[in-house]
Amino acid sequence: MNADHRVIALIDMDCFYVQVEQRLQPEFLGKPCGVAQYYTWKGGGLIAVNYEARNFGVKRGMRGEQAKELCPDFHVFHVQEVNGKANLTRYRDASADVFRVLNANFKLVEKASIDEGGKAGERVMELFQVEYIGQLRKYSLDALQTSMGEKDGYWLFNLTRGIETTAVNSRNLYKTISASKNFPGKTCLDTIDKIRIWCHNLAExxxxxxxxxxxxxxxxAKLLTVTCTLTTNETIARSCPINEYSIDRFANDTLKILKQYNKNSSTSNIYTPAIINLGISAGKFLDSVNTKSIADLFSKQTTKVETIRSTENTINWQEEDGEEEDNNIEEKVLEKPITTITTLSIQGDFFRKFKKTDEQINTQLKSENKTTTSSITSFFSRYTTNENVLNSSPNKIDDQYITCSKCHKSILMWNMPEHDDFHYAHELQMEENKTNSIIKTSKPIKRKTNKQKINNQTLDSFINKKPKN
DNA sequence: CATGATGACGCT
DNA sequence: AGCGTCAT
Structure with missing residues (x-):
């Protein structure tokens, strides 16, 4: 399997926050629910709505009260509040749980950052009057480039032919960590006292x-960035270095920055123009050294490339020293960070559309459209109550282990969702080995040798089989 | 009063 | 470095 023969799976967790809450309170499974932050103002604002509730027309952004009108049985989970501010820790932690599982089972897991996605996709569909991406193949490279620009047009041209060589980077960590809050209407921050308090809250x-x-x-993190929106409707962002992690330093630095925009007398407590939104963000992360031993740097065990960028330097760890790293600009352009990888379940329209286009080419997969509907509930079955595990577990249950119907191996039951997906991935691989008639890249895309090595693996090797003990 | 909190990224 | 955009 090379870069042109690979399986990229995208995982999209539906109404993730709702499922996180339902995992904690399983009695709400199957019922129309949503997660809202705050509650005093019209029942809070919904930031996640499950499908049961969407059937009633409840949507994200709606107020809890309105949701109740549309759906009397609607249940609202409320985001935890700390210091009067919504705190999303619970969902970040749950997300980290997901990535722990993915990282434990796959070598390449990239957090999604889908450019060319969403709005752009719709624009393309509108522009070219197509429903499926494969239908774009009737357009010439020229035509695509004229409409989409040279770069994107070329990318699209290849993409529609099943050619997408962008490397999947192994990256799970946030690039920034930020906390912000709106202060709408009368709640705006118009005094130094209020601002001081909120600087502290956010800093904390x-x-x-x-x-x-x-x-x-x-x-x-090495850089602190303060962002605020004023009643004048202007947004200001100012940065300062982070020398040490300290609540007071973060708070004071933030306050100092904000004071620069106060048009009022410095002796007054009044702050003008008032602040409508205030946020603190930490970024420019640098490794706090010595986490890896020298031995690690020389060890052969790793095939994955980690690139950590900092302000001044770029460090690469890689398996072989091999050729020179060619870091020219051209390549960077080609390395547009696309999608994501990750695997496990494949659900929804995304894959179905792909299947349809694949059928038009001859690389289609014969295996029946097996849509692994692994809801977060089954995904997390290891964490939920026994009752739930039993409900979602196939085949015979032997305390902690169950027997896989496909390979007859004894699998820890909480590993079953992943294990099952492994079989699916394996089937895909077998199908692909059979079909060797693949379109070749007309213009081969230049890429780094090390990245090629990454992609030059079979799907089997792509997946870490968990040691069974 | 009031679609909030947070990310990533592109442009300049 | 700072601002704007887009997405969920």
């Missing part, structure tokens, strides 16, 4: 999250 949250991040990821 940032501090806590940074400390946790430092412990877990052995890195430190």
């Amino acid at each position: 949250e940032i501090f806590n999250r940074l400390e946790k991040d430092r412990a877990e990821n052995k890195r430190r």
Whole structure:
């Protein structure tokens, strides 16, 4: 399997926050629910709505009260509040759980950042009057480039032919950690006292999250960025270095920055123009050294490439020294960070559309459209109550283990969702081995040798089989 | 009063 | 470095 023969799966967790809450309170499974932050103002604002509720017309962004009108049985989970501010820790932690599972089972897991996605996709569909991406193949490279620009047009041209060589980077960590809050209407921050308090509140949250991040990821943020929107409707962003993690320093630095925009007398408590939105963000993470031993740097065990960028330097760890790293600009352009990888379940329209186009080419997969509907509930079955595990577990149950119907191996039951997906991935691989008639790249895309090595693996090797003990 | 909190990224 | 855009 080379770069042109690979399986990229995209995982999209539907109404993730709702499922996180339902995992905690399983009695709400199957019922129309949503997650709202705050509640005093019309029942809070919904930031996640499950499908049961969507059937009633409830949507994200709606107020809890309106949701109740549309759907009397609607249940609202409320986001935790700390210091009067919504705190999303619970969902970040749950997300980290997901990535722990993915990282434990796959070598390449990239957090999604889908450019060319969403709006752009719709624009393309509109522009060319197509429903499926494969239908774009009737357009010439020229035509695509004329409409989409040289770069994107070329990318699209190849993409429609099943050619997409962008490397999947192994990256799970946040590039920034930020905390912000709106102060709408009358609640705007119009005094120094209020601002001081909120600088502190936000600084505290940032501090806590940074400390946790430092412990877990052995890195430190080097830059603090304060962002605020004023009643004048202008947005201001100013940065300052982070020398040490400290609530007071974060708070004071933030306050100092904000004071620069106060048009009022410095002796007055009044702050003008008032602040409608205030946020603190920490970024420019640097490794806090010595996390890797020298031996690690020389070890052969790793095939994956980690690139950590900092302000001044770029460090690459890689398996072989091999050729020179050619870091020319052209390549960077080609390395447009696309999608994502990740695997496990494949659900929804995304894959179906792909299947349809694949059938038009001859690389289609014969295996029946097996849509692994692994809801978060089954995904997390290991964490939920026994009752739930039993409900979602196939085949015979022997305390902690169950027997896989396909390979007859004894699998820890909480590993079953992943294990099952492994079989699916394996089937895809077998199908692909059979079909060798693949379109070749007309213009081969130049890429780094090390990345090629990454992609030059079979799907089997792509997947880490968990040691069964 | 009031679609909020947070990310990533592109442009300049 | 700072601002704007887009997405969920």
